[in-house]
Amino acid sequence: MAKVIVNAVVNGEPVEFFCEPRQSLLEVIRDVLLLTGTKEGCNDGNCGACNVILDGVLVDSCCVLGVEAQGKTVETIEGLAGTDGDLHPLQRTFLDLTGLQCGICTPGFIVSAKALLESNPNPSEHEIRLGLSGNLCRCTGYDKIVLAVQEAGKMLTEAKR
Amino acid sequence: MIDFDYAVPTSLSEAVSLMGSNGGSARMLAGGTDLLIMMRAGRRLAKLVVDAKSVPELNELSLTDSGLNLGAATSCKRIWxxxxxxxxxxxxNDSASIIGSVQIQGRxxxxxxLCNAAPSADCTPTLIVHSGVCTIAGPNGTRQVPVEEFCTGPGTNVLQPGELLVNIKLPSAPTNSGAHYLRFTPRNEMDIAVAGSxxxxQLDESKQNFASARISLAAVAPTPLFAKAAGDLLVGKPVNEESIQQAAEAAKAVAKPITDMRGTVDQRIHLVGVLTARALRKAVERAREA
Structure with a gap:
């Protein structure tokens, strides 16, 4: 099928790209836009490794078509750090508290945690485990991820004061 | 994924025309969390994917004096x-907040x-007990089908080639009424119902007797099941544990589950009794608070 032109805003920048209707947003992000921070895990909506924020809504980008991004904003892991390279508090706490091991699930966890903290800036351990239940990690056992999210929540709340 | 064309109609008539002119080879796309996965696996094929999200009628979520208009493409997130x-x-909300994860509910x-017609669908029993009615549009006009008659088997429904589900209308909840959905899953999240109820x-003015009741079950039959007799026997009965257990037993009697990787026939029938009693108690609690 013919490729179509899609206009979207990715990490704050307007972009125009060609894609086939059958390409998922995940494929477009990685293979067309070359933003390889977003990972493919299960490719069927179970693991959360491909999480991005589409028009303010956390989604599994493997379950979205690239053409659906027309006119929408997309936030990927690459958009979290400041332009000067300053890490987002979640990136900082995942590093400081060792919230990762092999790292494949990490971008998805961080994007998912960002969406969680935006709706609930000071979540309990239970709320974090519930909120991140769509993200799977086979290395850490989750405890350090929960701690990293709690800590980042505190940092973000402090920064707002 | 096998190649397909993609269209974004902006009106219901355009959507109906796209679905109609492509016979059985067009599919509606709302969240894509079932459709795209199944298309990738080759379990569903489409020459044309019709995006439902720019058609106003399919995205309506409005409370009116007569009830709720729930456009077919409305996401679980928009509900909660x-x-x-x-x-x-x-x-x-009970149903919409337990399907998959937050990222699934967003889409x-x-x-x-409902259209995916899984026997374990968490929303469908709730739509059934609320007496939901589906509006279906197609080349021959529109028709109405009660939700309990919509699913015809695992993965199949009453939609004919070229037809699409427009919305589900729930009548407004009467006074002294309450409802609840719950399911049993081994995991707390990201799981599929072993059974659900x-x-x-609706209670009488004293809130001590049942005026009417509807019960529906998930994952214990080829389709989501309307346990009509179980609800009907409560009419006029006092609200007490004996009545609730009678209804739970009646629900168990109509459950026709299978044994599979999620549970056995015996376990599922037992669960129907436990879950139906719990659903009734919580529904009564909500009716009394209302």
Whole structure:
């Protein structure tokens, strides 16, 4: 099928790209836009490794078509750090508290945690485990991820004061 | 994924025309959390994917004097984000907030959950106990089908080639009524019901007797099941544990589950009894608070 032109805003920048209707947003992000921070895990909506924020809504980008991004904003892991390279508090706490091991699930966890903290800036351990239940990690056992999210929540709340 | 064309109609008539002119080879896309996965696996094929999300009627979520208009493409997230809807239909929130994860609920639609016609669909029993009615549009006009008659088997429904689900209308909840949906899953989250039960009750003015009741079951038959007799026997009965257990036993009697990787026939029938009693107790609690 013919490729179509899609206009979207990715990490704050307007972009125009060609894609086939059958390409998922995940494929477009990685293979067309070359933003390889977003990972493919299960490719069927179970693991959360491909999480991005589409028009303010956390989604599994493997379950979205690239053409659906027309006119929408997309936030990927690459958009979290400041332009000067300053890490987002979640990136900082995942590093400081060792919230990762092999790292494949990490971008998805961080994007998912960002969406969680935006709706609930000071979540309990239970709320974090519930909120991140769509993200799977086979290395850490989750405890350090929960701690990293709690800590980042505190940092973000402090920064707002 | 096998190649297909993609269209974004902006009106219902355009959507109907696209679905109609492509016979059985067009598919509606709402959240895509079932459709795209199945297309990738080759279990569903489409020459044309019709995006439902720019058609106003398919995305309506509005409370009116007569009830709730739930556009077929409305996401689960839009339901739990809408406080008046959650207040008016808490059982719908029970269902919409347990399907998959947050990232699935951001996309997955209630109408898609119904059309996908899984016996374990969490929204469908709730729509059934709320006496939901589906509006279906197609080349020959529109028709109405009660939700309990919509699914015809695992993965199949009453939609004919070229037809699409427009919305589900729930009548407004009467006074002294309440509803609840719950399911049993081994995991707390990201799991599929071994069995589920939804209950709707309306109490009399004293709130001591059942005026009417509807019960519906998930994952214990080839389709979501309307346990009509179980609800009907409560009419006029006092609200007490004996009545609730009678209804739970009647629900067990109509369950026709299978043994599979999620559970056995015996376990599922037992669960129907436990879950139906719990659904009724919570529905009564909500009716008394209302």
């Amino acid at each position: 984000d809408d406080e008046p809807v959650v207040q008016a239909y808490p059982a719908l 997955a639609s209630v109408g898609g959950n 939804a209950a709707f009750v």
